[in-house]
Amino acid sequence: MSFGKGHNLHLIDGSAFxxxxxxxxxxxxxxxxxxxxxxxxxxxxMLWKYVTDEKGSDAPTHAAVIFDHSSKTFRNDIYPEYxxxxxxxxxxxxxxFPLTREATRAFNIACIETEGYExxxxxxxxxCKARDAGGRVTIISSDxxxxxxxxxxxxxxxPIKGKPIGPEEVEEKFGVGPERVIDVQALAGDSxxxxxxxxxxxxxxxxxxxxxxxxxENLLANAEQIKQPKRRQTLIDNADLIRISKSLVTLDCDTxxxxxxxxxxxxxxxxxxxxxxxxxxxxxxxxxxxAEKLGAEAPxxxxxxxxxxxxGAGSAPAGAPDFPQIDRAAYQTISxxxxxxxxxxxxxxxxxxxxxxxxxxxxxxxxELVGISLATRPGHAAYIPLAHVAGEADLFGGGALxxxxxxxxxxLAALKPVLEDDAILKILHNAKYDYKIxxxxxxxxxxxxxxxxxxxxxxxxxxxxxxHNHGMDELAQNYLDHKPQPIKDLxxxxxxxxxxxxxxxxxxxxxxxxxxxxTLRLWEVFRPRLMSxxxxxxxxxxxxxxxxxxxxxEREGILIDPQHLSRMSGAFAQxxxxxxxxxxxxxxxxxxxGSPKQLGEILFEQMxxxxxxxxxxxxxxxSADVLEDLAAEGHNLPARVLDxxxxxxxxxxxxxxxxxxxxxxxxxxxxxxxxxxxxxxRLASTDPNLQNIPVRSEEGRRIREAFIAAPGxxxxxxxxxxxxxxxxxxxxxxTTLRQAFKDGIDIHAMTASEMxxxxxxxxxxxxxxxxxxxxxxxxxxxxxxxxxxxxxIPRAEAQAFIDTYFERFPGIREYxxxxxxxxxxxxxxxxxxxxxxxxxxxxxxxxxxxxxxxAAINAPIQGAAADIIRRAMIRMPEAINGLPAKxxxxxxxxxxxxxxxxxxDDLIMAARAVMENAAEPAVKLxxxxxxxxxxxDNWAEAH
DNA sequence: GTTATCACG
DNA sequence: GACGTACGTGATAACA
Numbered sequence: 003m004s005f006g007k008g009h010n011l012h013l014i015d016g017s018a019f020x021x022x023x024x025x026x027x028x029x030x031x032x033x034x035x036x037x038x039x040x041x042x043x044x045x046x047x048m049l050w051k052y053v054t055d056e057k058g059s060d061a062p063t064h065a066a067v068i069f070d071h072s073s074k075t076f077r078n079d080i081y082p083e084y085x086x087x088x089x090x091x092x093x094x095x096x097x098x099f100p101l102t103r104e105a106t107r108a109f110n111i112a113c114i115e116t117e118g119y120e121x122x123x124x125x126x127x128x129x130c131k132a133r134d135a136g137g138r139v140t141i142i143s144s145d146x147x148x149x150x151x152x153x154x155x156x157x158x159x160x161p162i163k164g165k166p167i168g169p170e171e172v173e174e175k176f177g178v179g180p181e182r183v184i185d186v187q188a189l190a191g192d193s194x195x196x197x198x199x200x201x202x203x204x205x206x207x208x209x210x211x212x213x214x215x216x217x218x219e220n221l222l223a224n225a226e227q228i229k230q231p232k233r234r235q236t237l238i239d240n241a242d243l244i245r246i247s248k249s250l251v252t253l254d255c256d257t258x259x260x261x262x263x264x265x266x267x268x269x270x271x272x273x274x275x276x277x278x279x280x281x282x283x284x285x286x287x288x289x290x291x292x293a294e295k296l297g298a299e300a301p302x303x304x305x306x307x308x309x310x311x312x313x314g315a316g317s318a319p320a321g322a323p324d325f326p327q328i329d330r331a332a333y334q335t336i337s338x339x340x341x342x343x344x345x346x347x348x349x350x351x352x353x354x355x356x357x358x359x360x361x362x363x364x365x366x367x368x369x370e371l372v373g374i375s376l377a378t379r380p381g382h383a384a385y386i387p388l389a390h391v392a393g394e395a396d397l398f399g400g401g402a403l404x405x406x407x408x409x410x411x412x413x414l415a416a417l418k419p420v421l422e423d424d425a426i427l428k429i430l431h432n433a434k435y436d437y438k439i440x441x442x443x444x445x446x447x448x449x450x451x452x453x454x455x456x457x458x459x460x461x462x463x464x465x466x467x468x469x470h471n472h473g474m475d476e477l478a479q480n481y482l483d484h485k486p487q488p489i490k491d492l493x494x495x496x497x498x499x500x501x502x503x504x505x506x507x508x509x510x511x512x513x514x515x516x517x518x519x520x521t522l523r524l525w526e527v528f529r530p531r532l533m534s535x536x537x538x539x540x541x542x543x544x545x546x547x548x549x550x551x552x553x554x555x556e557r558e559g560i561l562i563d564p565q566h567l568s569r570m571s572g573a574f575a576q577x578x579x580x581x582x583x584x585x586x587x588x589x590x591x592x593x594x595x596g597s598p599k600q601l602g603e604i605l606f607e608q609m610x611x612x613x614x615x616x617x618x619x620x621x622x623x624x625s626a627d628v629l630e631d632l633a634a635e636g637h638n639l640p641a642r643v644l645d646x647x648x649x650x651x652x653x654x655x656x657x658x659x660x661x662x663x664x665x666x667x668x669x670x671x672x673x674x675x676x677x678x679x680x681x682x683x684r685l686a687s688t689d690p691n692l693q694n695i696p697v698r699s700e701e702g703r704r705i706r707e708a709f710i711a712a713p714g715x716x717x718x719x720x721x722x723x724x725x726x727x728x729x730x731x732x733x734x735x736x737t738t739l740r741q742a743f744k745d746g747i748d749i750h751a752m753t754a755s756e757m758x759x760x761x762x763x764x765x766x767x768x769x770x771x772x773x774x775x776x777x778x779x780x781x782x783x784x785x786x787x788x789x790x791x792x793x794x795i796p797r798a799e800a801q802a803f804i805d806t807y808f809e810r811f812p813g814i815r816e817y818x819x820x821x822x823x824x825x826x827x828x829x830x831x832x833x834x835x836x837x838x839x840x841x842x843x844x845x846x847x848x849x850x851x852x853x854x855x856x857a858a859i860n861a862p863i864q865g866a867a868a869d870i871i872r873r874a875m876i877r878m879p880e881a882i883n884g885l886p887a888k889x890x891x892x893x894x895x896x897x898x899x900x901x902x903x904x905x906x907d908d909l910i911m912a913a914r915a916v917m918e919n920a921a922e923p924a925v926k927l928x929x930x931x932x933x934x935x936x937x938x939d940n941w942a943e944a945h
Numbered sequence: 946g947t948t949a950t951c952a953c954g
Numbered sequence: 955g956a957c958g959t960a961c962g963t964g965a966t967a968a969c970a
Contacts, residue, residue, distance in 0.1 A: 596967060598949055617949090625950065651951055655965055680962060684954085691964045694953035702952075726954090726961095779960060788960030849958050860961040864954090868962095894954045894962085 005064065005263035007136040012062035013125050014111075014161075015143035016069040019048050020102050022162070024095055032284050035536030036836055038094035042101045043285055048161065049109050050288060052142065053271070054295065055164075060140060064266040066112040066128070068121040069103065072424035075118050081246050087196050090880065097542050101283070108279035110271045112261075117350075117423055119257055122147055126253035129156045132263055146175060147195075150183040150253060177209025185218035188248035197250050200240045203233070218248060273298040282533070325523055326381040328484055330512035333519070334384035337406045342416055345376060345384060349420055352378045354427035354456075356522035359436045360514050362501045365689070366438035367557070367665055367672050371410065372503045373510060374417070377518035380526070385511035386413055391503050404507060414443050418450050431474045431521045433457040434549045434677070438557060455549060458521050461528040463678040464541035468830070468840035468861070472678045478520050481527050486520055487513050540836045543924075544869055545677065547876040551889075552675045552685075554879070559670030560692070560890045560900070563940075566708040567657045574653040581646040588639040595646050598624045604639075611637060627791075652696060656705045663690045675892070682861050683837050683868035684894055693893045697945065706942035716906050716937050718887075719944040720913055721896035723932040724749060725867045726781050732928050733834065733862065734817035743929040750774040756810050757803070776807050780814055781863050783856025818859050825858040833865040834925045835873075867895060870931070874920035881916045885909050898941065910935045 005011070023044025030040035049067075077084045106113040116124055125148060129139045133155045141148055144160040149172045152158055158167035165171075172180045176187075189208035191199020203211075211228075215221035222241050228234040237244070273296040280289040281301040293300035336342050349355040356377040361369035372390060377383035388410040393401035420426055421440065430436050433455045440450040462472040470476060478484045492505045492513055502510065532538045586592050589609075593600045602622030606614030611632060614622045626647070629640040663671045671690065679686030687693040695709070696702025711717045727749060731739035742752040751762045754773035760766075772793055779789050786801035793800060808815045825831050825841040832838050839861040843854035871892065878889050878897070886902035887909045897917070901909045917933045938944035 594968080597969085598967095599969075619948070621949080623949085647950080651966080654967075655952065659965075676963095679964090682962060684962065686963055688964065691953085694951090694964065696952060698953080721954095782961040783959090785959055787958075792960070852957085852959055853961095856959075856961065864962060867954095896954085 003264070005132060005135050005137055009063045009132070009135075009137040010060065011128065011132040011137055011139045011263065011266065012065040013128055013139065013141045013143075014049075014052065014065070014067040015121055015125065015141065015145060015148070016067040016102065016106065016113075017121050018143050018145055019045050019067075019161070020095075020099070023048060024092070024098075029094060031539075034284060035533060035538055037533065037538045038098060039101075039283060041095055041098045042105060042283060043288075045102045046105050046109075046280065046283070046285060046288055049105065049111070050292065052161065053109065062140070062268055064132075064137075064263060065268050066114050066266045067106045068124045068128075069113070069115040070121045071115040071117050071119060074424075075120055075123075077120075077250050080249055081198075083196050083198075084250055085195050087193075093543065097538075104279060105283075108271075108276045110269045110275070112266045114261070115425060116257070116260075117419075117425060122253050123257040124259070126151055127255055127257035127259055128263070130255035131259070132156075135263065137263075147187075147192075147251065147253070149175065150180055150187075150251075152180040176205060178212050182212050182217060184248055184252050185212045185221075187251040188218055188244050191247055192251070195250075197247050198240075198243050199247050200236050200244050202236055207233070218244070271296065277301055325482070325526075328482075328516060328519060329381070330487065330516050332381065333511060333515035335507065335511045336384050336386040337408060339408070339412070339416075341384075342386070342408065342413065345378075346416065346420055348378050349376070349426060353425065354378070354429060355420070356383075356429040356518045356525065357421075357436065358430065358514060358517040358521060359439050360502050360510065361439055362503050366435055366674070367559075367668075369439060370503070371439055371443060372501075373514055374413070375511075375514040375518040377515065377522040380523050381519065383515035383519040383522075385507075385515045387507045387510065388413060389503055390505065390507050390510065406507070411444065414450065415447075418444060418447070421450050421452050424454060427454055427456055428452055429456045429458065429521055429525045431457065431517070431524070432459045434553050434556075437549055438553050441553065441557070453550075455546065456525060456529075457546065457549065458524040458528060459678055460545040460549075461525070461532060461541060464537040464545055464838065465528060465531055465535055466840060467678070467683070467838065468681045469842050474517065474520060474524075477524055482520065482523050484520070486516055489513070535838070537836070537838050540838065543876075544683065544835060544837060544872050548677050548872060551875050551879060552677065555889055555891070556672050556674055558888050558890055558900075559665065559668055559672035560898070561670050561710050561712050562660065562664050563708045563710050564661050564664055567661050567705070570704065570708075571653055571657040571661075574649045574657060578646055578649045578653070581642050581649070585639055585642040585646060588642060595643055596650065598622075601643060605632070609639070648699065648701065652702055652705065656696065656702075657708075660690060660705075660708070673891070680868075681839055681857075682865040683833065683839075683872070684864065685868075685892055687892075692891055695941070703942055706945065707940045709941035711900050711939055715900050715902050716939065717890075717941055717944040718899045718901050718906060718909055718913075719896055719936045719941070720899070720910065720917060720933050721893075721945075722867070722871070722917065723934050725870065725895050725931065726863050727777055728927070728929045728931065729834070729863050729866045729870075730781060730814070730817075733866070734811075734813045735928070736811055736813045739811070740929050746932075750777060753777055753807075757806050772803065776803055779804075780807070781860060783818070783859040785852070785856075821859050821862060822855050825855075831858050831862050833862050833869050834921075835866065835869040837865050837869055839865055870920045871895060871897070871917070873924075874917045877916050877920070878913065881912050882909060885912065889913075896945075898944070906937055910937075 020041050024041035027040040027044045029038060030043055031037060032039045103113050114124055125141055129141065129151045132139045139156040141151065141158045142161050143158060148158060152167065152172050153169050160167060169180055172183060176183050178186055186205060186208040189200050189203050189211065190205045191197045211221055212218065215224060222237065225234060225237040228237065277289060277293055277298060277300065280292060281303050284303050286303055289300050289303065336345060358375045359371060360373040361371055363369035371388060373385055373387045375383060375385045387407045390404045390407060391401050392404050421428060437452045440452050443450050459472045462477055470480065475486050478486050492509055493500050493502060532541055582595055585595055589604050593604060599621055601624045605611050606622050613628060613631060617623055626644060629644050632640040633644060660671065665672055673687045673692045674689050676686040676688060696705050728743055731743055738756060742749055750773045751765050751770050753776065754760065754765060754769045755762045757773060758769060760769065775789060775793050784804055786797050786804055789804060790797040790800035821831055825844045829842065830838050830840040841854060841858045843850055844858055846854055875892060885905050885908055887905060888900050889897060890900050891898035899909055899913065914933045914935060918931045921927050921931065936944045
């Protein structure tokens with residue numbers, strides 16, 4: 003039956019519900035995993051209240067909840083500043099948006115949103131359509147922007163007051179009837195939506211003018227006749243702005259709708275679906291209430307956090323989705339506009355898409371895009387070849403473009419709206435890579451800004467850090483029982499390796515589409531586990547937001563002075579040659595100083611020195627420790643070798659290698675940060691590693707002089723002071739340590755004073771050094787052996803120190819015991835911020851047992867420090883927005899910025915505030931975080 | 946590819 | 955009582 007007379011359509015303003023719910027309720031979180039859930043709870047309560055309210059003759063025959071789709075709409079084309087001064091969404095609200103959609107569907111109410119339009123436009127179009135069909139409409143909202151729709155069978159209902167809003171109420175509010183509301187709004191403007199209007203004219207004046215002149219056009223046409231001179235001038239001067247304002251506030255009845263009114267017919271809720279959703283959200287009260295009303299049994303909601311053993315580290319997916327077999331031959335190759343359009347429609351229909359890009363290089367700064375693959379359902383994937391070339395590779399990487407490929411720019415232009423659409427989730431594996439590649443495409447149109455993104459690599463990391471690595475092939479084996487085709491099959495390896503652009507399209511399509519398919523499948527496996535394993539918050543707040551932040555830092559890079567490096571290389575080479583001669587003279591034979599094997603034989607066999615110890619590989623150890631001991635006994639050869647080794651290291655790893663990493667286009671070095679490289683949440687830096695640039699030795703530190711600021715700029719380094727010890731003081735709750743940090747006392751001196759009963763004033767530096775070593779040892783899971791080696795004191799003495807330490811700080815021992823106990827019981831430990839680090843070896847027997855315990859003790863401390871600097875980095879772009887400054891590097895507890903000289907102080911102030919407050923509001927630390935700052939023309943000066 | 950060594954926090 | 959050990963990384967050269 004078609005919609006018409008006697009029918010009543012209810013339109014619920016979903017976004018208004020969400021914001022009302024969010025602000026009305028305290029920041030509730032789900033008990034089992036801390037997922038922010040307050041807005042969803044309020045939203046569900048409002049929907050339930052709406053559903054169960056006695057409406058009598060107003061009961062709807064048709065109903066829908068309408069949501070805003072994305073922040074950008076056609077209004078931004080008319081007036082770019084529209085809604086531009088809206089504050090950023092609170093960080094705990096955004097992840098709740100998709101859940102409110104799920105909630106709506108769980109209530110079995112139609113859920114509507116359309117790209118490029120606001121909810122208000124859809125509500126307008128639906129209202130017009132229903133009214134024209136002879137039906138009645140009730141808009142559940144109190145938004146004044148919707149009041150222009152009232153009349154002719156359309157009415158509004160304030161959901162909080164339960165009060166109807168008809169033409170009289172509208173006139174009360176605007177001073178004019180509904181049909182003239184847009185004229186008043188155009189004149190008065192709206193500071194919330196950033197609609198300009200006419201300056202100095204508010205609703206009262208606007209209504210007065212409209213009532214006098216009939217409508218806006220007539221008013222503007224006769225503006226000269228206005229008596230008040232100021233008002234007259236304002237209207238004449240701002241006529242254009244007023245007309246733009248009118249087009250901004252006008253809701254269009256012709257907004258395209260891709261569904262019928264009939265499809266909105268009211269349906270009874272499905273008890274199982276609704277209760278399932280509410281139980282998943284752990285809304286106990288509402289679940290009970292709904293179950294009672296629907297006469298169904300309430301599902302059990304466990305009172306405690308999810309049992310940690312369920313689906314634990316690396317276990318096979320119990321109840322994993324039943325996927326079709328992977329068949330590389332079944333994937334499509336997209337080579338015409340029609341097929342591409344069909345895929346884009348499919349993506350919009352599904353609301354998400356797995357994507358993978360194929361390129362010519364692993365270096366995102368240089369790689370050229372070769373093709374893109376898409377997947378929307380397991381087994382349903384396609385490859386779009388864009389830049390495959392034919393024939394033998396010449397010096398420039400190949401011949402002419404292969405036939406049958408679409409124009410790359412046209413494809414990217416078609417995909418850009420999808421890739422940037424707030425409502426379409428892009429699923430990738432290692433999204434940072436593709437994000438950087440896509441940012442470099444369509445440059446004349448500002449690049450492609452991939453968002454929003456789910457990253458299966460980061461999901462795996464949130465779930466299984468410590469259990470295994472997170473490469474796609476490894477995950478596919480573990481969780482899909484499938485071995486993806488190795489890239490080597492296509493491009494070979496070593497010297498004969500070819501570029502992906504040279505791979506024949508047919509072969510490339512199978513490989514590339516498989517990657518997208520696998521990514522999609524992994525996502526379906528991991529997605530429910532994030533919640534059940536209580537790592538959703540960690541994933542959402544600590545992993546996913548790192549992608550754009552790190553991408554920006556990596557693309558920026560840091561400026562290098564290659565001449566400084568090359569001068570140092572030359573100097574090192576000279577000295578090394580000298581050391582080499584001396585060493586060979588002392589040895590009495592020519593040998594390779596870089597060969598530990600040859601050196602060991604010379605030292606411990608030919609020369610017969612004592613202290614030679616063979617490791618499990620049967621080779622003598624010639625590590626610095628051993629050589630230092632020998633040198634201390636007065637042997638010259640080990641001393642020369644040590645000198646040589648230091649320079650060799652500095653030259654090969656730094657002064658030589660760094661030069662090769664300078665990007666020819668930018669003149670800068672662009673490292674790549676691995677988000678999942680370290681088990682604890684720390685980043686890892688590769689190609690080159692800029693987190694281990696020398697600083698401890700004088701010669702080494704000079705390498706930092708080659709890291710420079712561009713002309714007119716400075717490098718600024720900000721680093722956390724003692725962050726891990728502060729975290730220890732907080733988590734182990736050691737009163738004396740906490741107080742010392744609060745008072746800003748030298749923490750190592752304080753420790754020594756507590757342990758040995760000596761005053762801090764005038765302390766022997768040796769005693770302080772020992773206390774410092776113990777403090778660090780504690781963080782690492784101390785042992786008498788380790789401390790004795792570090793301090794070069796007898797083991798019994800080291801053990802006595804440790805015993806004294808634990809006597810004085812019993813809380814530390816309790817913390818360590820508790821952490822190991824947690825690890826044994828759960829198979830993982832957590833940081834203060836909910837990051838999970840799995841401890842699969844905690845029950846190991848033999849030598850590995852001690853190592854696993856120490857790793858478990860260290861992980862929450864090192865991990866919390868990593869979480870804190872991540873939180874700071876995620877907030878940094880916003881905090882320094884507007885300053886001529888860029889964040890360039892992260893070195894675990896240090897951030898390096900490049901700043902225009904005149905803004906150094908502002909940058910330090912802003913960045914320091916972010917860093918020192920980075921734990922909040924998630925965690926209120928009982929110790930202050932302190933950040934030290936340094937400034938210079940190079941990194942050595944700044945550090 | 947694995948091992949030894951050493952650079953960093 | 956012995957085991958072997960500080961926690962977390964990445965790059966390089968030698969060697970197999």
